[in-house]
Amino acid sequence: MGVEQKLGNMGVVTTTLENMVNWSRTNAMWPMLFGLACCAIEMMAAQASDYDMSRFGMELMRASPRQSDLMIVAGRCSKKMGPVLRRLYDQMPEPKWVIAMGDCASCGGVFNNYAIFQGVDEVVPVDVYVAGCPPRPEALIHGVLTLYEKVKGDTFKEYAVKYK
């Protein structure tokens, strides 16, 4: 599981700095405790006994945006909530990622009306969309693992452009 098997008895491992940084980022990604609507209940279920997201290094939901790396927008985002969502995103330290959980956060879902943003990508940049209304906890975990794949492929050069 860990690095021990790969080490053998040499005690030395060779890798690139990028790989090591990305590996450590994926194994301690703290999501922000930010539930908007129905999907928040499934997000709680993903944290709880049966699904236990902490297997993937995500057991620590932070209530403060200053301490989190990942924003899971769980639920429909209303026009009144949009500016608040943006402010919370701006308060998160870089590097930061966003998962749009559920149909409402991805594209408006069943609520095609005056009150709801048709996808939170109108407000914050989204890395992974998780479909479902609401998505099962497995779907959320799959979304997080998909995000890990994305993070593992990141390069420092891209970071420099993205967060200049």
Added chain:
Amino acid sequence: MSQIEEVSVDQFKHLVSERALTGETMLLNMGPQHPSTHGVLRVLLELDGETIINCVPDIGYLHTGVEKNMEAKTYQKAEVMTDRLDYMNPLGNNLSYVLAVEKLVDLDVPARAQAIRVILVELQRIASHMVWLGAFGLDLAAMSMFLYCFRERERILDIFELVSGQRMMTTYIRPGGVWRDVPVEFDKAVREFVQMFHKRVDEYERLLTRNPIFIDRLVGIGYLSVETALQYGVTGPNLRASGSDWDLRKARPYMGYEQYDFNIPTRPEGDTYARYIVRIEELRESLKIIEQALNKMPLGPVNSDNRKFVPPPRAEIGVSMEALIHHFKLWTEGFPAPKNSVYSAVESPRGELGMYLEGDGGPKPYRIHLRTPSFDNLAVLPEIVKGHLVADLVAILASIDIVLGDIDR
């Protein structure tokens, strides 16, 4: 995108005391992003030290426009919106809406469908109370409650998935009956759950009910008198914890609740602890109802045979051209409802959930208005938190069990 509006104190000085304007007391925003507001509620607090002088809830952060959106859909299709109102209680919302539609078009429901509805709605009540109990424990730093409660909730969601294919937003209860009959495994699955859950409720009580820290934080906190509760229109467990035994399942029976033998748990104290006790007792009463409904469940059809409103069964569509056309017409055009207005209410886990429905002779509702229990239960919050500490506000807010989807809709 609109910006956050900057407001000056002048705009809300009528809500706070004069001491706030001189800076003697502190104004503090709790939310809209706060782990213990149970969603996106913002509470403006005026504090003297740590004591709450004024509390102004600010809602609307989850305003979804459900009522307006439902007017644009036919009666069958508008039902998916009701699932997502009070997201702890999707089946109960379905039931409330479907009862209103059935009242509007005068549609009868077979006895088997009624029993299935009662079982599922009571299971949903348990599931909702499980989320409440878990979050309540979490707010009072009893983390293990959250894990235990969600463990049991998953078992209920497994049953919902068994009957409908969805965990939360099932839309299983339809006008005229239910979507389809329950599978044969349903009986066994529910019985196993009921048997297991009796012991689990005792387990929660062992963890919390006589826990000295728990009692210290709850007893005497957030007193709500029955007069104030009635003035504000508080319903559900919050009202019953203040001494009134008003429960729509007994007072205005629907769906055959009059044939089941169950009690309405009440407490006279009206504090946060009483609200906890009432909900725990409700879990046991719901189990009683489920057991009785399961034993009594008759055989027979689960949908009304009034084909004007209920689509033909799937098996018939394969062999009958008329049934196919009928099915197509019903789902594309919907059924017309008379020009009339009805109100139907059910007892949701949070209180009286009412649907006011007005038809205009066409296939779409002319107006829908929802009487949601959390809205009234939240309205009484400023009355009951005054004089308490901020830490008590967390306990009180958790104990009145609000769901923001229910308030803002």
